[in-house]
Amino acid sequence: MRIVHAADIHLDTPFRRHDAALRQRLQQAGRDAFSALVDLTLEERADALLIAGDLFDNDWLTIATERVLTSELARLADAGVTVVYATGNHDPGRTNYRAAHIDWPCDNFHLHSSRTPRRIPIHRDGERIGWVVAAGHQTTHESTNLASTYPPAPGPQPAVGVLHADVGGAQGAAADEAGNVYAPAALSDLDPSYDYWALGHIHKRLRLREDSPAWYPGNLQGRDFGEAGAKGALVVDLNPPEPPRVRFRPLAPVRWERLSVTDLSEARAIGDVHMAVRAAFDDLRESDEHVLPGQDWILRVELSGPCPLTAVLRSDEERDGLAEYLGESLGALDVEVRDAGLSPPINLSRHVGQRHVLGEALALIEQAGRDDTLLSRLAPSELARGDEQAAEGERLQYLRGLLDGLDAAAAERLLRRDSA
Ligand SMILES: [Mn+2]
Numbered sequence: 084m085r086i087v088h089a090a091d092i093h094l095d096t097p098f099r100r101h102d103a104a105l106r107q108r109l110q111q112a113g114r115d116a117f118s119a120l121v122d123l124t125l126e127e128r129a130d131a132l133l134i135a136g137d138l139f140d141n142d143w144l145t146i147a148t149e150r151v152l153t154s155e156l157a158r159l160a161d162a163g164v165t166v167v168y169a170t171g172n173h174d175p176g177r178t179n180y181r182a183a184h185i186d187w188p189c190d191n192f193h194l195h196s197s198r199t200p201r202r203i204p205i206h207r208d209g210e211r212i213g214w215v216v217a218a219g220h221q222t223t224h225e226s227t228n229l230a231s232t233y234p235p236a237p238g239p240q241p242a243v244g245v246l247h248a249d250v251g252g253a254q255g256a257a258a259d260e261a262g263n264v265y266a267p268a269a270l271s272d273l274d275p276s277y278d279y280w281a282l283g284h285i286h287k288r289l290r291l292r293e294d295s296p297a298w299y300p301g302n303l304q305g306r307d308f309g310e311a312g313a314k315g316a317l318v319v320d321l322n323p324p325e326p327p328r329v330r331f332r333p334l335a336p337v338r339w340e341r342l343s344v345t346d347l348s349e350a351r352a353i354g355d356v357h358m359a360v361r362a363a364f365d366d367l368r369e370s371d372e373h374v375l376p377g378q379d380w381i382l383r384v385e386l387s388g389p390c391p392l393t394a395v396l397r398s399d400e401e402r403d404g405l406a407e408y409l410g411e412s413l414g415a416l417d418v419e420v421r422d423a424g425l426s427p428p429i430n431l432s433r434h435v436g437q438r439h440v441l442g443e444a445l446a447l448i449e450q451a452g453r454d455d456t457l458l459s460r461l462a463p464s465e466l467a468r469g470d471e472q473a474a475e476g477e478r479l480q481y482l483r484g485l486l487d488g489l490d491a492a493a494a495e496r497l498l499r500r501d502s503a
Pocket residue numbers: 091093136137171173284285286
């Protein structure tokens with residue numbers, strides 16, 4: 084049995100932070116990624132497409148998305164591919180949601196939004212070749228451990244469990260910052276009689292443990308810099324007793340990526356910054372096997388380290404100007420430029436031990452790095468009080484860590500008049 088496993092598609096994410104043009108492009112990217120998912124399913128001649136929750140981002144469904152969904156799913160229905168869509172915390176239940184009124188395909192399409200696991204047979208050429216067992220979220224805050232309610236795999240053919248759940252390690256999943264849990268489960272709650280667990284919820288591609296057949300595919304199309312990198316779906320071949328063969332296939336038409344550019348010590352003109360950014364971008368594209376031809380990029384360029392243009396690049400307006408320039412020259416959909424710790428180039432060795440405030444400060448910083456007694460004496464008592472249990476060695480190591488970069492910071496502050 085061959086399945087395609089996707090999750091966390093989040094169609095019609097509002098993208099409120101972006102202007103209208105970019106918002107539309109990103110929403111279209113979500114729909115295009117879904118079309119690419121259907122292409123992949125057909126190309127791979129998969130027996131089933133499994134969507135492990137969060138197909139939708141919220142209860143708002145655009146007409147464009149509804150059209151794409153119905154026409155794309157019809158292609159799968161026509162080809163006889165079974166689709167199993169188990170709901171997640173973003174698209175739970177049957178009522179309330181426009182998804183309840185979509186004209187879903189009549190054949191081979193299973194929308195499962197009930198907590199009770201259901202067995203769905205998978206057929207090829209009229210013969211049953213495997214099972215999918217699915218449970219869905221009924222509410223936006225499903226606190227039940229849904230994984231633990233799955234029956235043993237039906238057998239004798241391969242069986243796949245589909246579930247949107249926060250599966251943690253042996254301890255189970257912790258609540259998020261707001262105290263919410265989403266179908267929390269431990270790895271041990273996933274019944275080992277299943278040949279594969281098609282999970283959703285965590286937006287990062289992840290195998291739960293090296294030896295477990297439990298995977299998160301990550302989301303289909305990244306939506307912000309927290310969802311950077313190649314995004315797509317998993318193609319899974321099940322042929323027990325062999326372990327499942329899992330292949331990642333990138334599908335996202337827009338890719339988010341951070342570029343860290345640190346070597347700017349010789350950058351005296353903005354063209355030099357451009358060259359350094361371009362080199363980092365080229366490196367990324369050459370070293371990554373999952374780059375798709377014609378893919379669009381949204382880049383966050385993080386500049387840091389000594390740079391003669393620091394004063395210019397610390398201005399928001401100038402960074403916006405650079406971002407616009409980079410967007411055009413790199414052909415990216417959007418670029419933002421961040422000051423991630425730029426500093427004016429200062430030759431510290433010229434100042435150490437000189438008879439001025441900076442010289443003395445640098446000498447003191449250097450000495451404190453070598454002399455534990457001095458370091459302890461210089462540390463404000465507030466720093467020491469917080470962690471009385473810590474061993475002296477740990478405390479000194481912590482204090483020494485605070486000295487990192489202090490010399491450059493002191494020099495910059497004291498020399499600001501010259502460098503600005
Ligand atoms: Mn999600």
